[in-house]
Amino acid sequence: MKANVFSAITFFVVGTLSAALGQETKVAVPVVELGKGYELIGRLHEPLGKVVRVKGFVVEGSSKGFDSNDNFRVQRINGKATQEYIQLQMDDETHAVPTQEKDKIRPQRGKSYELEGYETGGFVGHPDLGAGPFFQTVPHYFRLEFCFVRVKEIPAVTFTPADFIGRRAILQGIARDKDGQAIMDGEQWQVIVNPKAPWPKEILEKKVETLGMYNPGKPDYDNPKAVEVFTLIDGSARPVDLADQVGQKVELRGRATSRNGVWWFEFRDQDIYVENLEEMPGWSEEVSRQPIVIRGVLAKAKLPRVDQVSVKANRNLRDYYIVRQATWAVAGKLLGPEEPTLQRWIATNSIDDKDE
Incomplete structure (x- = not known):
C-alpha cells in the first residue's frame, strides 16, 4: 500500500x-x-495526476510570483460541495485532447466553470545561497497547479444545507418569520435560525447568512414537494450587507494586516478599520495575517485611505466601515467564502489623489 x-x-x-x-x-x-x-x-485531496472534475469560479491571483495569473476557487470536487479554502493556479492543457472533444472557452475572471483535469507540481524558486549569487525570485518551494483538459462554463455554484450535513458551512438566504421563529429562506429549503424568537424588524426580508452546522428535520413523505427544513446548530447569523449592520453589534471573521505602522482588518473583499486595534489587550505583530474574529459596534466614517500608506504621509479620506468598542479573539480556519476574491495591493508608484 x-x-x-x-x-x-x-x-x-x-x-x-x-x-x-x-x-x-x-x-x-x-x-x-x-x-x-x-x-x-494535492489540495483536492486526491493523488497528483488523478483526473477529477471541479466546479468553482475564477479569481485574481497573486500580484507577483509564479501564481500571478488568474486562479480557480474550488466549490465542488467530483460533485461534492466544499467550503474549504482551495485556490488553484490553472494551466490550460485543452490542446492535450482531440479538437472535437474540447471546449475552446478561455476561463474569465468572475465567471463559473466546470474543469476536468489533474493536479501536478514541481519545485520553483531558489534556495538561500548565502553569499552566492542573488536571484530575484521566490524561495525554493513545491508549487502545485491544476492542468485542465476540458472546460465548460456553468451557472454560479449554489449550496444548500443538505450539502453540508455534519460539516460547518456558510449559507445565505432571506430573513423571514414563520410561526414566531426566525427563518432563513433559500426557496427550496429553510433554516430555523432561532426557534424561540423572530428576526428584528429591521432585518426582515433582507439577505442574511448563517455560519454553523445544519440539522435536517423530518422529511414530509406525504408531500414530496415540501420545502426541506433544517435547524442551525452551534452557529451565528448576520445580514450579508454591512450597511444593514451600522450601529449594531457585529462579529466579523477575517485577518488583520499592517504597513508602515498602519493597521486595518481585511473582511472578505473589504478593508475595515478597527478602533485602537494595535492597542487591544494581547495584541502583537504575530497576530498579523492570522484568522481572528473582531467584535464590536459597526460605524461608518471618513478615514485615511489604506491603499495610500506607502506613498503619502497625509492620505486622502474616504468612507470606511470601522468597528468601535472592539475586542478580538483567535478564530478557527476561515472557510472559502470568508477568503478575499480580489487581490489587495498597496500603491508604490502613482495613485488617484482624489478624496472620496
Whole structure:
C-alpha cells in the first residue's frame, strides 16, 4: 500500500519531508519512491495526476510570483460541495485532447466553470545561497497547479444545507418569520435560525447568512414537494450587507494586516478599520495575517485611505466601515467564502489623489 504524503507539508526532493503527518522531525523520502511506496496528495485531496472534475469560479491571483495569473476557487470536487479554502493556479492543457472533444472557452475572471483535469507540481524558486549569487525570485518551494483538459462554463455554484450535513458551512438566504421563529429562506429549503424568537424588524426580508452546522428535520413523505427544513446548530447569523449592520453589534471573521505602522482588518473583499486595534489587550505583530474574529459596534466614517500608506504621509479620506468598542479573539480556519476574491495591493508608484 502506498503511503499518502500531504501536499500541505513542505516536501524537499533533497531528502526531507517537513513536519510529516504532524511530526516535528523531518522524514527522509527517496524521490525514486514517489509513485511506488509514496504518493503525493494535492489540495483536492486526491493523488497528483488523478483526473477529477471541479466546479468553482475564477479569481485574481497573486500580484507577483509564479501564481500571478488568474486562479480557480474550488466549490465542488467530483460533485461534492466544499467550503474549504482551495485556490488553484490553472494551466490550460485543452490542446492535450482531440479538437472535437474540447471546449475552446478561455476561463474569465468572475465567471463559473466546470474543469476536468489533474493536479501536478514541481519545485520553483531558489534556495538561500548565502553569499552566492542573488536571484530575484521566490524561495525554493513545491508549487502545485491544476492542468485542465476540458472546460465548460456553468451557472454560479449554489449550496444548500443538505450539502453540508455534519460539516460547518456558510449559507445565505432571506430573513423571514414563520410561526414566531426566525427563518432563513433559500426557496427550496429553510433554516430555523432561532426557534424561540423572530428576526428584528429591521432585518426582515433582507439577505442574511448563517455560519454553523445544519440539522435536517423530518422529511414530509406525504408531500414530496415540501420545502426541506433544517435547524442551525452551534452557529451565528448576520445580514450579508454591512450597511444593514451600522450601529449594531457585529462579529466579523477575517485577518488583520499592517504597513508602515498602519493597521486595518481585511473582511472578505473589504478593508475595515478597527478602533485602537494595535492597542487591544494581547495584541502583537504575530497576530498579523492570522484568522481572528473582531467584535464590536459597526460605524461608518471618513478615514485615511489604506491603499495610500506607502506613498503619502497625509492620505486622502474616504468612507470606511470601522468597528468601535472592539475586542478580538483567535478564530478557527476561515472557510472559502470568508477568503478575499480580489487581490489587495498597496500603491508604490502613482495613485488617484482624489478624496472620496
